[in-house]
Amino acid sequence: MTEFEHAGDRPVSRRRFVATTAIGAAAAVVGSPVAIGIASPAAADPPLTPDAALGRLIEGNARFVGKRLTSFNEDLDILKQNTVDKQEPFAALLSCADSRVPVELVFDQSIGHVFVTRVAGNVASSEIIASLEYGVAVLGTKVIMVMGHGGCGAVKAAIGGKAVPGQISGLYRYIRPAIDQAGSDLDAAIRANAVIQARLLRESSPVIAEALQQGTLRVVASHYDLASGKVTVLT
Ligand SMILES: [Zn+2]
Secondary structure (H helix, E strand, O other): OEEHHHOOOOHHHHHHHHHHHHHHHHHHHOOOHHHHHOOOHHHHOOOOOHHHHHHHHHHHHHHHHOOOOOHHHOOHHHHHHHOOOOOOOOEEEEEOOOOOOOHHHHOOOOOOOEEEEEOOOOOOOHHHHHHHHHHHHOOOOOEEEEEEEOOOHHHHHHHHOOOOOOOHHHHHHHHHHHHHHHOOOHHHHHHHHHHHHHHHHHHHOHHHHHHHHHOOOEEEEEEEOOOOOOEEEOO
16 A cells, blocks of 8 residues: 655656746746746646656645645646647546545646546446546546545445435446445445456556556556545555
8 A cells, every 4th residue: 555645756847847837927927928938837747657647646645635735826827728729637537526526636736637537436437438548548648546535425325225316326336346345344345446446447448458568557546535635545
């Protein structure tokens, strides 16, 4: 189990990007055309490897936990301008739809940095897999993180197995393997579910499997703690 704070990536580049952003913002104020040409942090300094991409997420979560968010300092005008015609998100997330799991905030990321798919129970349905395949094959994301979270209502409901209105129970079949493995302990089932969904992504998608084989992608499972805000990598 790897705790997020343990792996910081590239503090120097982070300082450089903050400085670049500050210079860009300051120059933009005085109307310098050069300032507009300064690339956004994402475009200027993308992580080059899957490990570096995971490190970028880790770094962002450490800032979130420490209440030292920097993404709000990034120049939104420049970020928007640089992402009108293209996007190059370095990471993709599969997280729960739960309102307590605001993905960009949790990883202190801004426009164009993370490709986020969300569905109750963070399950790898065919639509989710298709979206993540697009992230890998077309956008070149270097890491996919499946993130379960404490107190997940979808997993809790699946453990209960009671009748629910509408199509809610349609989620149960995806979560059932985690309950079969972990039993009725909610926290254990939440963690097992994240690990199982990550494994499903690795094994059920030829696109993802090929990127893994080529070493251009990592797929990891993680757990988000609601109280501390800390994300822990599980696999
Ligand atoms: Zn949930």
